[in-house]
Amino acid sequence: MSRMIPKIPVTVERPWQKELADCITDPSELLARLNLSAHENEADSAARELFAMRVPRPFVAKMVAGDWHDPLFRQVYTQSAEFLQEPGFSHDPLDEQDNITPGILHKYQSRALLIVRGGCAINCRYCFRRHFPYGDNHLNKRDWMVALQHIRSDNNINEVILSGGDPLMAKDDFLAWLCDQISEIPHIRRLRIHTRLPVVIPSRVCEDLLAWINSLNLPLVMVLHINHANEIDPLLATRLQQLKRAGVTLLNQAVLLKGVNDSADALEALSERLFAAGVLPYYLHMLDKVQGAQHFDVSDERARELMAEIIRRLPGFLVPRLVREIAGQPGKTPVDLLLHP
Ligand SMILES: *Cc1c(COP(=O)(O)O)cnc(C)c1O
Ligand code: SF4
Numbered sequence: 001m002s003r004m005i006p007k008i009p010v011t012v013e014r015p016w017q018k019e020l021a022d023c024i025t026d027p028s029e030l031l032a033r034l035n036l037s038a039h040e041n042e043a044d045s046a047a048r049e050l051f052a053m054r055v056p057r058p059f060v061a062k063m064v065a066g067d068w069h070d071p072l073f074r075q076v077y078t079q080s081a082e083f084l085q086e087p088g089f090s091h092d093p094l095d096e097q098d099n100i101t102p103g104i105l106h107k108y109q110s111r112a113l114l115i116v117r118g119g120c121a122i123n124c125r126y127c128f129r130r131h132f133p134y135g136d137n138h139l140n141k142r143d144w145m146v147a148l149q150h151i152r153s154d155n156n157i158n159e160v161i162l163s164g165g166d167p168l169m170a171k172d173d174f175l176a177w178l179c180d181q182i183s184e185i186p187h188i189r190r191l192r193i194h195t196r197l198p199v200v201i202p203s204r205v206c207e208d209l210l211a212w213i214n215s216l217n218l219p220l221v222m223v224l225h226i227n228h229a230n231e232i233d234p235l236l237a238t239r240l241q242q243l244k245r246a247g248v249t250l251l252n253q254a255v256l257l258k259g260v261n262d263s264a265d266a267l268e269a270l271s272e273r274l275f276a277a278g279v280l281p282y283y284l285h286m287l288d289k290v291q292g293a294q295h296f297d298v299s300d301e302r303a304r305e306l307m308a309e310i311i312r313r314l315p316g317f318l319v320p321r322l323v324r325e326i327a328g329q330p331g332k333t334p335v336d337l338l339l340h341p
Pocket of ligand 2: 124127164196
């Protein structure tokens with residue numbers, strides 16, 4: 001007598017810690033899950049040595065099986081093109097590796113950025129931090145007191161940004177402690193969190209997280225990182241609604257990526273889907289010129305064409321600002337349509 005073993009439905013949510021511990025790290029497994037045949041997989045797989053593969057399963061569940069061009073798959077799949085060396089693409093395009101003092105990056109006058117946790121739940125192949133020495137940045141509580149003292153002693157800082165890696169990789173009791181400390185500093189008006197974690201593991205928006213957010217004494221802005229409309233599924237939409245109900249202002253930053261979202265249709269759909277989920281588009285970043293990500297690069301000219309098209313199609317509040325990060329500049333640099341016709 002034989003019995004069918006039921007497959008676990010992918011829509012069942014598991015605690016985020018479980019998802020983190022059970023990411024897909026082997027390119028062959030990812031291909032198998034998506035019914036893609038691994039015929040030329042060896043050369044692509046080798047790119048794991050450059051930057052590990054790491055893909056949470058709830059993110060894989062949003063990919064379309066059988067499609068090599070799936071826009072979510074392309075963001076995480078290792079490719080032999082990562083070995084290409086191209087002039088102008090460096091290991092540290094933003095020049096951050098030298099000027100980092102433990103835990104804090106204070107490049108912009110009014111905003112200080114805290115590197116809460118080095119790692120991420122997902123490894124995006126285009127990431128400008130793919131060569132970042134995270135291991136060197138592990139902080140203990142004493143280091144945190146020093147970083148907090150830096151913020152306390154500088155009246156120009158009115159906003160603290162929790163970043164990483166991904167700050168939501170940290171445990172909620174630590175985040176609650178840190179945010180409490182920050183909220184007691186009189187010149188701090190808001191707190192911001194830059195995260196991709198809820199997008200790739202929606203159950204990260206758990207009761208503990210909502211509890212400390214609800215008890216927070218500062219306005220909270222959460223900047224998500226979503227590059228394609230398909231990343232917003234009903235599970236994520238539900239979690240975003242919970243954040244909204246807790247009073248969080250939700251914004252999105254995307255990176256303009258060849259083969260992922262470099263069409264007016266894709267950008268329009270992203271803005272519309274974000275709005276429907278209660279999120280406003282904030283930035284559309286030009287790719288940082290990091291070694292190994294050349295195949296994602298979109299030219300300035302093409303980027304401006306795309307912007308001109310979505311400005312025609314969308315209301316102003318659904319048009320993100322096209323920006324580039326330039327080392328040493330006092331803020332993000334707009335890639336302006338008028339200055340460069
Ligand atoms: C992007 C960034 C910020 C925030 O800049 P906004 O333009 O306010 O979003 C702050 N610090 C660093 C180091 C950054 O890279
Ligand atoms: S989530 Fe952001 S920081 Fe982390 S790997 Fe992706 S792009 Fe890089």
